[in-house]
Amino acid sequence: MHIQPKTRAETLHILFGSVPVWRLTQVEQALFSPFIRTFSDITTLPALWREPLHRAQVFISYRTTQVFWSQKKDTFKALLKLADGKQIETVLMKNARGAYTVCVSTQVGCAMACTFCATGKMGFSRNLSEDEIVDQVRHWIYFLADHPEIAARVSNVVYMGMGEPLANYDAVKQSLRTILKYTDIGPTHMTVSTVGLVPMLNRILDDSEWPAVRLAVSLHSADPQTRKEIMPTSYDNFPDTLAEWADRYFEKFDSKRRHLTFEYIMLSGVNDSEKHAEALIKFTRRIGKVRVNLIPYNYTGDVFHKSTQTDIDIFQQRLEYAGVDVTRRRTMGEDIAAACGQLAVQEEKTAIA
Numbered sequence: 001m002h003i004q005p006k007t008r009a010e011t012l013h014i015l016f017g018s019v020p021v022w023r024l025t026q027v028e029q030a031l032f033s034p035f036i037r038t039f040s041d042i043t044t045l046p047a048l049w050r051e052p053l054h055r056a057q058v059f060i061s062y063r064t065t066q067v068f069w070s071q072k073k074d075t076f077k078a079l080l081k082l083a084d085g086k087q088i089e090t091v092l093m094k095n096a097r098g099a100y101t102v103c104v105s106t107q108v109g110c111a112m113a114c115t116f117c118a119t120g121k122m123g124f125s126r127n128l129s130e131d132e133i134v135d136q137v138r139h140w141i142y143f144l145a146d147h148p149e150i151a152a153r154v155s156n157v158v159y160m161g162m163g164e165p166l167a168n169y170d171a172v173k174q175s176l177r178t179i180l181k182y183t184d185i186g187p188t189h190m191t192v193s194t195v196g197l198v199p200m201l202n203r204i205l206d207d208s209e210w211p212a213v214r215l216a217v218s219l220h221s222a223d224p225q226t227r228k229e230i231m232p233t234s235y236d237n238f239p240d241t242l243a244e245w246a247d248r249y250f251e252k253f254d255s256k257r258r259h260l261t262f263e264y265i266m267l268s269g270v271n272d273s274e275k276h277a278e279a280l281i282k283f284t285r286r287i288g289k290v291r292v293n294l295i296p297y298n299y300t301g302d303v304f305h306k307s308t309q310t311d312i313d314i315f316q317q318r319l320e321y322a323g324v325d326v327t328r329r330r331t332m333g334e335d336i337a338a339a340c341g342q343l344a345v346q347e348e349k350t351a352i353a
């Protein structure tokens with residue numbers, strides 16, 4: 001029975017035996033070049049290696065791709081079909097610096113079942129491998145190289161696509177390390193977003209190999225009951241547990257480098273009242289140095305409605321008045337279902353290859 005090698009590194013070892021580290025580095029470096037699109041293009045590799053590698057089909061993890069352009073041409077969503085036929089989505093968004101942020105997926109579907117999220121409605125299918133995560137960034141590096149009219153580079157990577165990153169801890173960690181090693185993207189330009197899997201958050205504290213990237217916790221309510229209603233897999237007393245974890249996090253790491261953000265999706269009549277703002281203010285005071293990022297809800301079904309602009313303004317002002325560091329996320333790519341919470345591998349007819 002033929003067993004499909006899982007990673008490029010495994011493939012190299014299977015094909016060529018023990019491969020020196022410098023050779024693996026040479027291959028990985030070439031994979032991030034926008035001008036190298038097949039193993040045959042890596043002219044520094046021995047000719048005898050290129051053909052078997054080409055046949056092994058591990059140059060890139062996906063087999064087909066469809067790209068959707070937002071009307072404003074500032075957001076792009078790619079639907080990628082993987083070697084086993086599973087599909088994932090990844091997004092490229094223009095950021096405030098005029099460069100681009102890649103949003104990667106880490107799982108096919110998601111087991112966390114957050115009620116406001118389209119991916120949560122899909123259920124969980126499988127974890128992505130390190131290569132499958134890294135190759136989403138490579139996909140967009142190629143895309144930008146093929147569209148010189150966009151004339152920009154990838155400056156940031158956020159792990160906020162399909163799936164819960166910390167539920168796929170090892171592959172996510174390796175992918176972070178690979179991107180940091182082979183691109184010019186620094187750790188403060190990479191963010192891992194999590195619902196707050198406590199055992200994995202604790203693991204980060206003791207893991208010397210976990211890179212100093214930014215962490216964003218999807219809080220969405222500082223009231224445990226409200227949080228549990230909208231995020232059914234939430235721990236019963238999550239805010240207390242998170243506060244204890246944050247104490248240890250800031251004790252262990254320099255808070256300037258290890259930035260912490262709470263994501264807060266604004267749901268009308270659910271978590272946007274004065275009572276919820278007060279709970280959030282109390283909670284952030286307990287944590288200390290943390291930023292709150294307010295996210296306007298993007299349509300994923302009829303259960304929830306977005307908070308009105310006025311309600312978001314008032315909520316934000318309450319936080320600011322109380323001295324909370326608060327930002328508001330711009331909604332991008334809603335017309336191609338690429339906005340936060342909308343990723344769910346639906347094939348549309350407007351794709352541009």
Ligand code: SF4
Pocket residue numbers: 110111112113114117118119120121161162163164195341
């Ligand atoms: S919000 Fe994130 S963790 Fe929750 S269901 Fe969606 S993808 Fe999963």
